[in-house]
Amino acid sequence: MNPRLEQIQLATRRYFLRQSALSLGSIGLAACRGEASASAASASGPSADPLAARQPHFPARARRIIYLHMTGSPPNLDLFDYKPELVRRDGQDCPQSHLDGKRFAFTTGVPKLLGTPHTFSQHGESGLWLSEALPHFRSIADEMCVVRSMTTDQFNHAPAELLLFTGSARSGRPSLGSWIAYGLGTENADLPGFVVLISSGVQPNGGTNSFGSGFLPSVYQGVQCRSQGDPVLYVSDPEGMSRSLRRHSLDALQALNAEQMVEFGHPETLTRIAQYELAFRMQVSVPDVMDISQEPQHVLDAYGATPGGASLANNCLLARRLIESGVRFVQLFDWGWDFHGTGEDNGLGPGLTQKCATMDKPVAALIRDLRQRGLLDDTLVVWGGEFGRTPFREGRTAASKVLGRDHYPDCYTMWMAGGGARPGTTYGETDELGFGITQDPVHIHDLQATMMHLLGFDHERLTARFQGRDYRLTDVHGKVVPGLLA
């Protein structure tokens, strides 16, 4: 059984019947105020509907998440995990012991070891090692909880990204954000509970699966918001339709629907009526929250954001605006982190420095902004890719002037900040060449379990039944990592 879901569903039905009795009369007019109103949510009873705000299993450290996904997987050895020994042995043959029994995406034979072309230095009170490609991260070093011992099972982009976001390398499971929306609901009924922002012009590797709801109802899927065009698909009225005309037409629609409700007694019609009212409010609230031109210039400057554009910087600022408005989970995807060295832009030299320049400034600004607004304590920020990159030059570009690394699942770096993650921490260690974890491995399922823990969930108990089995984000794996908790 799935008692919780069952309870929600029963409660929903009952709730609609009751509430409709009490307030259907005013429904047509809910929005006659014409403004989005978060306070309207107070009218809702406890756990009455799938998106009502709900309490997790135990008191949460984090109430919301901003997840920054660097699609393609940034090179950990050139950004966070400093390996002087690898630099010393740059150009030497990769020891056979590190190749035996392993598969690589684009490398066969014996590749050459590759020391980073970047310089590293230590920052903050914690002495965090950072590449010079990330100058803005220095200011947030003591907020960061860096995990150098991440490990995954997949070395191709799409399966690895699905494993990261859904707990399974195959399609069809709910994504992290949809589990959270399912578990926590939303704090602002006028906005989706789970919002997705994409920059650099390319979708995630898993397509919409990376933010899909799998077998959970689609109310839990990520809603893609855009800073150009309609911020949410079809949110704009048809050309020529004014807001007041839309209001008139909705009043007429609701009257017709109410008539049907009387005639057929089908409560689903009440739900439909409610959805139209919510849609009407979203038509105002979504464009409003997505309008970064409302921000003062110094904030725009801090992020490097430009109203009207579509960039990671804009999306970082939007992420803050969205969580401030009560969105539970904001998922960013930024394409262009697949550093194979097949072109200058994905080379480890200037290519990486340039790419980082579009990222570290807004991300650092986001952390500082959250801190300043008192939001960082209960907002968990997570940063990372879907796997790591090899300590050797990848096969295809081995002879090129441009340096590149192949995909590598065995060890890589991610970091978190805020929301109960231990600040100023470097967790886990890899060997002197960066081929394997020597201390405190954190599997992707462990990271998922830990994120769930910070949100107040026992990852083994947040389940949903499908095809006769109780599924969860962490599949049948995952352990909370105490060393990552503040």
Place this chain on the structure above:
Amino acid sequence: MAGTSPTRDLRQPTTARSDEAARGGPGCPTRVSDGAVRVGWLLLLTISGLSVGGRLQQVTAAAPAAIDFNRDIRPILSNSCFQCHGPDENTRKAGLRLDRPEGLFGQGESGATSVVPGHSETSEVLRRVLSKDPAERMPPEGSGKTLSGAEVDRLRAWIDEGATFTQHWSYITPQRPRLPEIRNHEWPRQPLDTFVLSRLERESLTPAPAADRFALIRRLSLDLTGLPPTFDGAREFANDEGHDALDRVVDRLLAQPTFGEHWGRRWLDLARYADSAGYADDPLRTIWKYRDWVIRATNSNMPFDQFTLEQLAGDLFPAPTQDQLIATAFHRNTMTNSEGGTDDEEFRSLAVVDRVNTTMAVWMGTTMACAQCHSHKYDPISQLDYFRLFAILNNTEDSDKKDERPLLEIAQDATTVPILRELAGDQRRTTRLQRRGNFMDLGEVVAEGLPETLHAAVPAGPVSRRALAEWLIDPRNPLTSRVVANRYWEALFGVGLVRTSEEFGSQGDAPSHPELLDWLARELVRLRWDTKAFIKLIVTSATYGQSSRVTAADYERDPDNRNLARGPRFRMSAEVIRDQALWSAGLLSHKMYGESVYPPQPQLGLNAAFGGAIDWKASQGEDRYRRGIYTSWRRSNPYPSMATFDAPNSEVCTVRRVRTNTPLQSLVTLNDPAFVEAAQALARQWAADGGSDIDKIRRGFQRCLVRDPSDREVETLLNLYHQASQALEPTHQSTGESAPDPALALATVPIGPIPESWSVSARELAAWTVVANVLLNVDELFLKR
């Protein structure tokens, strides 16, 4: 789990709602519509009546006379015990297996007997679940499982009553059941109704009155063809007093070419048909000939056994026809991964895994995925069974290559379709068991074979795909006929007799009407898998023909209509919602078959990962208005308006679509340019037909909802028309700057300029567009009623 308290799982319809109904908060009372107030009062009255009765009740069956193992006991064991004491030998604790009589009635390692029939006091199972000692108590602490007091009581009663053990119901070949006794002999039209009525009488319920003829023909047309009837056609049926009027109308609908498009679409969900290959770059794939094959086979009423044989093994027929080869594209709908740096063998192996899972889901209602990595925890399917099936499907020529070979060239259409082709003798692959489902961690060699525990009539000798197909449709196969019959039922009633239509194993729901299900299953076989006849059987029943009106009290008692005390009423599929809007507007193209088309969709300005733009250039001419089944389906980016209405992305087999009700759907039908265009076209229809304003509104109701409007409904829309007309009055701004004319935009974007010969004003057309936009959003339109 048991019929008395049906499990709710996520795939049940109408799961997702928002609480927005109540979020209205205080509004200005002067604008409350009368209709809304009436609803409020109606519900207040009915609900206060209910609250006297106390808490919300599930559908309750009459108290069972005796404990039934499958209904009452197996679910307890399956949920709480099988994880460690079930079919999976690797996780089995203490060597104890409670899913088999040997284990249940035998002695465990401790020497104690698990279940002593007639003696709960000496049965170890009961002692352990009651034990206060945490070291002894079952289920153990930390397992996350507990038994309720009621469950313990049931267990005790079962043991004391003699502990009868029976195999899981769905693994026993169904027998044609005898008709149950009933009191009301007037109502049933056929045996199906007798089974339904028997349960209603047992629960002291009475069937709803018959639906009115207009409602019935709309229901029938939407169910059989996915499109509504014309009002004239409906009126003709309503006035047809012939005793065989229903028969004739059903025959006529079953013969429509639109039948194959509607029912073919359902099959394509199972076949995970899409126009792209999947994974990150998700390149387009040319496989539409398979879609056309499904439509044709459905329209020509190919018997389901033949339909099965051709799709699973058409290539193995002696001298297969072109069509039989095209049919094998069923299993070429698996994804291929053309991301750089992938191991082709890994993804070829995954495609075979998908074929095993899909085959068993579609025909056997059995979730096999677990057994890929370990023996099933709840059902008697071992990992070896899994790889025996895998071996059957592991010897086709296709691999994970981008070119999709082998392809069948189809000269007359200048196209190709990927097909199955069996590998020749010396190229054949040896299948090995994959430890923990890892294709690189190989174990023993496994020969082709079938899971005999599910259905023992296994052919001798090596098992080919053809033999697999024959085994599936063998009349003695306990699952296939039930699974298929249940799916038809689900399509027509919204919920299957087995709610978990994808899972008939011990973790699935028990059927609400077990005898009816078995009767239908046998009937399907007796009809020689004639699916049109089978559909006709159901839709001409008194059960199907009931009115779907419901009181709040009855709705609360049985929200999903499991008792079948009323007619079906539920939200229709994404495709039907779209097709119906286009049809109502007179825009729908009836062109059939051919390459998939690209109706307009919003430009997203994004590329697929490692792939091309996900935006497309919209088709021109009538291809913009083809039925949804012809819309190009890219797995990573399914057509957004249909995806919003729960159309699956088709990466894997979808047995049951979710039905949600979300605000994003409202935005689609209000604002998607395709729906706005439909409203504009409808408005132009009215203008062209002439007549009074009231005539226009009446025709709108007749066209869209297949009924006449009430006076109040006419008044509501008439008021709206006047409001809109007023709001769209041209304003002359003092600046002299001519702002774009809203009326002109609303009348022409995106449908195009008003024909020059028309005398109607843009403002009038725009105002009617507003009315039509409302009519195309009425909830009734999205529902079967």
